[in-house]
Amino acid sequence: MNKYLVNLKINNMPISVEEGTTILDAARQLNLRIPTLCHHPDLSVAGNCRVCVVEVKGARLLAASCATPVSEGMEVFTNSEKVRIARKHIVELLLTEHNADCTKCFKSGNCELQDLATEYRIGDHVFLDIVKPQSKIQDISSPSIVKDDSKCIRCQRCVRTCDELQGLTALAVTNKGDHQKISTFLNKPLNDVVCSTCGQCINRCPTGALTEHTNIEEVWNAIYDPSKFAVVQTAPATRIALGEDLGLTPGERVTGKMVSALKRLGFNKVLDTDFTADLTIMEEGTELLTRLKKILVEKDDSVKLPMMTSCSPGWIKFQEHMYPDLLENLSTCKSPQQMFGALAKTYYAEKINIKAQDMIVVSIMPCVAKKFECERSEMRDSGYQDVDFVLTTRELAMMIKQAGIDFNHIEEEHYDSILGESTGAAVIFGATGGVMEAALRTAYEIVTGREVPFTNLNIQPVRGMDGIKEASIKIKNVKPEWSFLEGVDLNVAIANGLANARKLMEKVKSGEANYHFIEIMGCPGGCLGGGGQPIPTSPEIRKKRAEAIYSEDANMPIRKSHENPEVVEVYEQFLGEPLGHKSHDLLHTHYRPRKRY
């Protein structure tokens, strides 16, 4: 359908834009910035905060530019006297209901409301402060998310995030008028409701109403404690986003700088979750082939297909709540973070001659669900809590600032060995489709003895930011022991964001889909858009992070998990073989059904 062009003037500047464009977007095309709070590029339009009001000639009232489409001959003023006064009053009124104790707020320095108040030089309140004292009691029940209603401005971005992107609606708008509140079911603690702990709400909260449950102080204590040996692991997606919180632009790769900064913070060893990402591929790839064999050859119907990935703890908790009848489809593999913890306190502790009880394992993750995951009772197979503390990418940036490290001028360093070697296949775990691509690179080669038939190993059909992707790969000329797979079309599907996961699960349940292997990442774009990543987030920012991930992969000397020399070594010296007895004890787990409503 052809779009008509609409002519209008904004601040006396003429512009032609497509029919249906909002005044806000038209103004942006003219490089005019109109402030917004409830508006977010990932979400539907709400138009409830009103800070984006503009004057439209001939209209009696000011219009919310985010919710008003342009019309022919329209004359808009974004900074008239009327607009300025109204906008300042709107910010002042928002502040009357906001606990503006900024210096003590975790979000201070990265708060959209604070920025606006600063921009408009809001001084002493002209309106009465009406923050309810009882709203200052924070909900700290969740190991991942802290909710502070006294900071909430009811823009409802979190509600739209949980509903539109994540398909859960754990948070809803409740009550009305001056009692209106963003709340869980019956105001229950977040830990007791159907919440995936993905933290996407945190990424989109314009204030400090939703933040991560911070562990910075615990980690400093571990670093300073001379009786403890502090080991840190870094997730794939942290190295392409950390820079954003330290003055760099989205898409800059900072792997070497991050390693160097972690050493300067005082960690005894700086190791890589990418190593266990490679290990995950060995275990999960073998698990997939074993399931296929059991079903196709042994006709064993106790084994379930499609097999689904289990790296994303937000997705796992979602599945436990929403589709408990599909739990057996989940790979039994622990996530790379937890495989790392279990190996660190066994294999690695033995190698470096440190007692497991003296070791503190810290993870730097793009994720807040990982904070929940590390506390799960299933994750103690080393005899101790396998991973002690999880920090988000944002928290690491805070620690680097606290330590006075000049991140931009720091020398690049390498990960320590062992448990520090990785491949390109591991780093792409951070993007949606990455686990699938890494698994295919290895599984195809195990079965056929040849590399995957894609230029430079880049499996383009599984890449990209589409919510749901499908691909089919024909397996030909297999090795004799895999003859049952000759000519088989391996059908795979990939979803990112839990709302998309839900659509895919409905297809699986109805039997409409015929997949063998499904990769699900709980967050939009995969881990690179995780709930622990630098704020803000948008489709453009996530696209840049994805480009950085794939260029990191392309620049790695080894790009297939099974060729990681440290992975080969851990099987030779410790684990035996994938899905072997030791793997089963340390690297695999089970899941539990949780209530859906």
Added chain:
Amino acid sequence: MTTDLLVKELVDKNGKCRNSLMPILQGIVQKEHYLSEEAMLAVARELDLSAADVYGTASFYTFLDTVPRGQNIIRVCKTITCHMKGKDEIVNAICNHLKIKVGETTHDKKYTLLTANCLGWCHKGPVMLVNDDVYPDLTPDKALEIIQTYGKEE
């Protein structure tokens, strides 16, 4: 009838789509006088909505209570005209008679006393609503008389 059965019956009658949420909630309030946690969960399950979503809708509407209420709900108009015409005396009389405060329910669960925003009867204030019936031109005595007729019905 159990709450689960009641919800199932209402869903059969009104359908499973999002639009059925309101009539279902109203149907529960009619029978049980309020929306219990159990009832809201049953509705969420039947309509496949999140429980928070159901609670969000329920808590928005004054007439969809989410805390236990008595068999008869008295709502005295508290807005300005009724206030000027003596709604305080009405409220006090009812409080003294029932031995409860505004917002409370009698021990025998027969009455709950609430205040309400404008009922649209400013010309005949003070006014109160008992369940779905409007009573204008009140005096304290008249109010008590009316209330007693509700007690007898049960």
